[in-house]
Amino acid sequence: xxxxxxxxxxxxxxxxxxxxxxxxxxxxxxxxxxxxxxxxxxxxxxxxxxxxxxxxxxxxxxxxxxxxxxxxxxxxxxxxxxxxxxxxxxxxxxxxxxxxxxxxxxxxxxxxxxxxxxxxxxxxxxxxxxxxxxxxxxxxxxxxxxxxxxxxxxxxxxxxxxxxxxxxxxxxxxxxxxxxxxxxxxxxxxxxxxxxxxxxxxxxxxxxxxxxxxxxxxxxxxxxxxxxxxxxxxxxxxxxxxxxxxxxxxxxxxxxxxxxxxxxxxxxxxxxxxxxxxxxxxxxxxxxxxxxxxxxxxxxxxxxxxxxxxxxxxxxxxxxxx
Amino acid sequence: xxxxxxxxxxxxxxxxxxxxxxxxxxxxxxxxxxxxxxxxxxxxxx
Numbered sequence: 001x002x003x004x005x006x007x008x009x010x011x012x013x014x015x016x017x018x019x020x021x022x023x024x025x026x027x028x029x030x031x032x033x034x035x036x037x038x039x040x041x042x043x044x045x046x047x048x049x050x051x052x053x054x055x056x057x058x059x060x061x062x063x064x065x066x067x068x069x070x071x072x073x074x075x076x077x078x079x080x081x082x083x084x085x086x087x088x089x090x091x092x093x094x095x096x097x098x099x100x101x102x103x104x105x106x107x108x109x110x111x112x113x114x115x116x117x118x119x120x121x122x123x124x125x126x127x128x129x130x131x132x133x134x135x136x137x138x139x140x141x142x143x144x145x146x147x148x149x150x151x152x153x154x155x156x157x158x159x160x161x162x163x164x165x166x167x168x169x170x171x172x173x174x175x176x177x178x179x180x181x182x183x184x185x186x187x188x189x190x191x192x193x194x195x196x197x198x199x200x201x202x203x204x205x206x207x208x209x210x211x212x213x214x215x216x217x218x219x220x221x222x223x224x225x226x227x228x229x230x231x232x233x234x235x236x237x238x239x240x241x242x243x244x245x246x247x248x249x250x251x252x253x254x255x256x257x258x259x260x261x262x263x264x265x266x267x268x269x270x271x272x273x274x275x276x277x278x279x280x281x282x283x284x285x286x287x288x289x290x291x292x293x294x295x296x297x298x299x300x301x302x303x304x305x306x307x308x309x310x311x312x313x314x315x316x317x318x319x320x321x322x
Numbered sequence: 323x324x325x326x327x328x329x330x331x332x333x334x335x336x337x338x339x340x341x342x343x344x345x346x347x348x349x350x351x352x353x354x355x356x357x358x359x360x361x362x363x364x365x366x367x368x
Contacts, residue, residue: 001366018368029362289356306361314368318361 001310002046004260005301008053008075012303015047015060016314021071023058023078026303029318033078035071043067049138050093050260052101054115057081059101061090063135070103072118082118093138093178093218095146097160106135108150112163122163127152131174131191138218142181143200149175149188157203169203171196177228178218182241187226189215195228197243207243217259220268222282227261227268236261236270238285250285252278255296257312262300264307271297277309277319293317 006013011032015021019037024030037045043066051060053075061070068089072082088106095102101115108129112121131151139148145166149155153174157166173192180187185206186198193214197207213230215237220227224241233256238247254272262269267279267288273296279288295311302308306318 014366016366016368018366020366022366024364027361029364031364291356291358293360314366316364316366318363319358320361321356321358 001299001312001314001316002048002259003299003310004050004262005299005303005308005310005316006051006053006058007301007303007308008058011075012301012308013051013053013058013060013075014299014308014310014316015051015062016310017046017312018314019043019045019047019062019064021047021060021062021073021078022316023075024316026306026308026318029316035073035078035080037062037069041067041069045069045089046091048091048135049103052094052096052115054096057115059094059096059113059115061092061094061103063089063091063106068106070113070118072115081116084113084118084120091135095139095141097141097144097146100160102139102141102146104136104139104148104150108136108152110139110146110148110150110158110163112160121161124148124156124158124163124165126150126154126156131176133174133176137175137178137188140179140181140186142186145200147179147181147186147200149177149179151175155179155186155188155198155203157200167203169198169205177215180219180221180226182221185241187219187221187241187243189219189228193230195219195226195239195243197241209239209243209245211237211239211246213237218261220261220263222263222268225282227282229256229259229261233257233259236268236280236285238282248285250280257296257298258300259298260300262302264300264302269300269307271300271309273297273312275311277307279321289321291319291321293319 045064092104177189299310
């Protein structure tokens with residue numbers, strides 16, 4: 001389980017690294033429906049990207065060496081309402097805007113689909129890949145623009161409806177994180193160990209800060225604190241959102257396996273390879289509490305008062321802390 | 323609470339609602355420095 005468990009009402013959705021997509025009752029763990037990619041398509045896939053939930057659908061992508069897919073499932077039944085295949089698949093988190101859903105392939109092609117029909121509205125392909133990362137960071141939407149940092153070393157701002165490029169900015173090194181936005185800027189990390197703050201309107205680089213290690217995965221912005229995992233996944237670095245200085249660093253004895261630090265009740269949750277679920281203060285990185293589970297903890301989400309945790313081995317836990 | 327939840331999951335697994343890859347293991351007791359409780363757990367098999 002790599003993705004963040006996605007919750008809609010009383011249902012939590014998780015895609016497994018064994019290639020099955022699951023819908024559970026959040027209260028009881030009852031299995032409501034499943035969709036097994038191997039049964040349907042004969043190939044093994046992984047679910048690496050977070051899905052997108054609408055009123056009636058759940059859209060999710062998967063990837064694998066034998067091909068990947070994006071599905072529009074009926075949220076209540078798991079019926080496949082629409083589907084597309086790709087040579088390698090869709091490993092990134094999906095993004096949504098109105099009736100559009102946006103997905104990125106392993107080849108860094110950004111595609112906009114009609115969320116209800118799956119019709120392709122537009123596609124965008126950046127330049128040649130310049131980085132060895134397995135896939136790019138996930139795009140994000142703000143102000144009718146979708147911001148995309150593929151592995152070609154550029155950041156792009158595209159119009160959400162047309163896909164037209166509004167601006168592009170070549171970065172000093174390939175982008176190595178997903179993009180995070182606030183009211184006026186976007187923040188991202190690059191392979192040279194730097195976090196950048198860019199103007200949403202122009203792409204101008206407003207500020208930079210060197211972390212001393214390569215930022216990776218999906219940073220988390222809480223109030224004015226930006227937290228990001230760095231390469232090796234044994235440290236989280238927190239900087240202020242103007243990138244004027246490092247606020248704190250938190251080291252871990254074991255590898256942090258949850259690549260998306262998760263905000264829950266004002267605390268930042270991460271899970272490590274030894275099965276420890278950590279709750280950290282975003283203010284100073286201090287440990288509020290820990291819970292020990294079995295397995296390497298990867299996907300972290302929540303439903304009501306319960307924390308939902310998926311492990312590398314495929315276990316799903318619903319845990320209550322108080 | 324633990325017994326009720328585990329029973330629910332076991333019934334579902336034995337009833338064939340889930341695929342053969344799904345497995346249910348025993349309830350693991352979490353250790354923590356706060357009060358915590360596993361409400362339910364489920365092994366998807368990978």
